[in-house]
Amino acid sequence: MHIVDMGTVFGVRPSSDLDLGAETLLQMMARNQVDEALVCSLKAVQHNFSAGNDETVALCLTHHNLYPVAVVDPRQAPDCLAEVERCAARGCVAFRFFCDYQGWAIANQSFKCLLQAVAHAKKPAIVHAPASGDATALLGIAGGWDIPVVLAGITYPVLSEALAIMADAPNFGIEAHRVALPGQVELMVEEVGAERIMFGSWAPLFSQRPSMDMVLGSEVSLEAKALILGDNARRVFGLTKRMSQ
Amino acid sequence: MTQKNLPTIDVHQHNGPWPFAGKWGGIELNLRLMERRGIDVAILSSTEGIVDDMVAGNQHLAEGMAGHYNLFGYVVVNPRFPDLSDRELQRHHANPQFVGTKIHTGYSATSPSEPRMADLFAMIEPYHKPLLIHTWGAGDVHALAALAPHFPQLPVVVAHSGGQAWREAIQAARQVPNLYLDFCASDLERGRIERAIATLGPERVLFGTDATLFDPLYMLSCFREANIADERRPLVMGGNALRLFRLEL
Numbered sequence: 001m002h003i004v005d006m007g008t009v010f011g012v013r014p015s016s017d018l019d020l021g022a023e024t025l026l027q028m029m030a031r032n033q034v035d036e037a038l039v040c041s042l043k044a045v046q047h048n049f050s051a052g053n054d055e056t057v058a059l060c061l062t063h064h065n066l067y068p069v070a071v072v073d074p075r076q077a078p079d080c081l082a083e084v085e086r087c088a089a090r091g092c093v094a095f096r097f098f099c100d101y102q103g104w105a106i107a108n109q110s111f112k113c114l115l116q117a118v119a120h121a122k123k124p125a126i127v128h129a130p131a132s133g134d135a136t137a138l139l140g141i142a143g144g145w146d147i148p149v150v151l152a153g154i155t156y157p158v159l160s161e162a163l164a165i166m167a168d169a170p171n172f173g174i175e176a177h178r179v180a181l182p183g184q185v186e187l188m189v190e191e192v193g194a195e196r197i198m199f200g201s202w203a204p205l206f207s208q209r210p211s212m213d214m215v216l217g218s219e220v221s222l223e224a225k226a227l228i229l230g231d232n233a234r235r236v237f238g239l240t241k242r243m244s245q
Numbered sequence: 246m247t248q249k250n251l252p253t254i255d256v257h258q259h260n261g262p263w264p265f266a267g268k269w270g271g272i273e274l275n276l277r278l279m280e281r282r283g284i285d286v287a288i289l290s291s292t293e294g295i296v297d298d299m300v301a302g303n304q305h306l307a308e309g310m311a312g313h314y315n316l317f318g319y320v321v322v323n324p325r326f327p328d329l330s331d332r333e334l335q336r337h338h339a340n341p342q343f344v345g346t347k348i349h350t351g352y353s354a355t356s357p358s359e360p361r362m363a364d365l366f367a368m369i370e371p372y373h374k375p376l377l378i379h380t381w382g383a384g385d386v387h388a389l390a391a392l393a394p395h396f397p398q399l400p401v402v403v404a405h406s407g408g409q410a411w412r413e414a415i416q417a418a419r420q421v422p423n424l425y426l427d428f429c430a431s432d433l434e435r436g437r438i439e440r441a442i443a444t445l446g447p448e449r450v451l452f453g454t455d456a457t458l459f460d461p462l463y464m465l466s467c468f469r470e471a472n473i474a475d476e477r478r479p480l481v482m483g484g485n486a487l488r489l490f491r492l493e494l
Contacts, residue, residue: 018434018435018436155432156267156458159266160265163266178432180460180463181459182278184460187266206433207434209467209469210433210464211463213462213463214460214462214466217460217462
């Protein structure tokens with residue numbers, strides 16, 4: 001099975017004394033037999049998206065099992081509109097939006113403009129939607145668009161909302177992170193199929209194995225496990241081309 | 246029983262459905278998950294008792310776990326209902342299958358800093374059975390660290406170890422010898438278990454999963470990923486609980 005972690009980070013966190021460097025991430029991937037990962041810079045999330053995205057691209061150029069994910073920050077719009085085009089041109093495979101870490105709402109008009117720019121660049125968007133109503137607001141913006149929109153930061157209190165939205169919007173997927181409920185993998189597969197669920201750990205900030213093991217230890221088919229743990233990410237984020245290089 | 250053969254004991258399970266999307270069940274779900282994930286013994290509190298009706302929940306748990314040698318219970322009490330809690334303690338602690346007491350600070354909307362919580366601790370201590378208390382955030386942890394030293398004969402298991410305030414929980418346990426740490430949560434910031442063992446030694450770190458809200462595999466996996474020395478792992482996974490709860494298996 002080829003495992004892809006669609007949600008990893010590197011850098012530092014002011015609130016954490018853990019080593020969150022790229023080397024730690026790479027060691028965790030090797031130890032946990034994760035073959036590839038999508039990665040974004042914490043600097044891009046927390047401080048300077050442009051400098052952070054530059055270091056993400058640089059890291060991925062030296063590590064061929066890492067793929068760059070760009071971060072833009074609606075709080076800094078419209079300055080970051082051009083960043084979407086710049087990062088798309090530099091090979092970033094997706095754009096990730098952190099309303100929770102950055103403190104803005106999905107209803108924010110600047111976010112909508114940025115998301116439209118991502119759609120114009122024909123790149124997938126990964127959007128954190130941790131609070132009740134976030135994913136529904138996102139559906140109102142991006143439902144029916146021709147880019148994949150992946151819901152991230154979904155935990156058990158908002159799981160039913162996420163699944164209802166995915167049933168309505170075929171372009172919506174979900175990052176399988178903090179998959180902790182008994183039968184959660186089975187429930188998600190029953191409700192929306194296995195093709196739009198993708199494993200993401202947020203390593204090295206978070207442990208990498210729990211959500212992965214929950215997929216491996218679930219009662220869905222081997223084919224569904226392979227889709228969730230890697231094949232979907234390769235398809236949705238276009239990783240196949242790089243794999244063949 | 247040698248240390249190598251110590252059972253895996255989950256000190257933080259619940260029984261009964263939760264008000265979230267999921268595949269819930271009764272005692273049979275606890276047993277099925279334990280068998281499937283390799284957990285030998287579990288100590289449960291009633292979900293119903295926590296989120297709704299304390300008396301009915303404790304009774305249903307007593308009925309559900311009767312006859313199951315590998316299941317033990319916490320009596321759920323609530324600082325907002327001191328008289329009722331007193332009756333529940335008397336009633337259920339006469340049953341040796343109840344080996345501890347459970348307080349949920351969130352659902353009872355009571356911080357450990359409130360006087361009614363101290364009154365309830367005073368009620369619980371004479372039973373000589375450990376208390377499992379929900380903690381979430383630095384406020385709960387600091388308040389508990391201030392309260393627990395007044396009840397030195399009461400072992401207090403810090404459920405969730407404050408969540409993201411796990412560093413504060415480790416520091417609190419370092420200062421307060423009757424605090425024990427349980428780390429179950431879905432947001433598993435890396436490094437908590439290793440840091441706790443390095444700071445406190447392995448004797449005050451317990452294995453808990455929050456099943457059946459969570460599948461035990463989630464925390465088992467977290468403990469497997471944690472870098473714990475081989476000789477310490479059996480203590481953390483069950484030996485400490487066996488000693489602390491005086492379980493007779």
